[in-house]
Amino acid sequence: MAIRIIVKEPDEVLHKKAKEVTKITPNVQKLLDDMADTMYDADGVGLAAPQVGILKRLIVVDAGDEHGLIKMINPEILESEGEQFGPEGCLSIPGWNGDVRRAEQVKVKGLDREGNELIVIATGLLSRAFQHEIDHLNGVLFTDVAERVYEFDPNRPPRRELENR
Ligand SMILES: [Zn+2]
Secondary structure, eight states, X not given: OOOOOOOOXXXXXGGSOOBOOOSOOHHHHHHHHHHHHHHHHTTOXXXXXXXXXXXXXXXXXXXXXXXXOEEEEEEEEEEEESOEEEEEOOTTSTTEEEEEEEOSEEEEEEEOTTSOXXXXXXXXXXXXXXXXXXXXXXXXXXXXXXXXXXXXXXXXXXXXXXXXX
């Protein structure tokens, strides 16, 4: 088990496009395992490799549903359906939330840790997590796509809106 340091805004690595993984090496597999450990340690539902400073197309997600932990290499969205609108946060932007419009369901294709094709049909939170993490691989953060961004203070609900400060 190895926990990596999570890169935070405004680190420029978060705004770069990650490269496709062409060969699944033990290093790539170790990175996926470390990313999962890091995500759980930080109480996240997803993590993308650029968030640990590595520009490779790798993500891990676990929305606490029946799919459990998914480690995916070179993920891409094949189909999107419906719409959901709600709050979203990011381990790289602690203390902030944003309301983001996402597809309610996505069909995602990639490779699993062993290099086998993996297709997941995700709905709800898992769908949101996939879209958020795949955005990371393209250098896009939730703050780039949110309709509004606001400070999140767990000790002082309700949330204060950035626009009102
Ligand atoms: Zn994020």
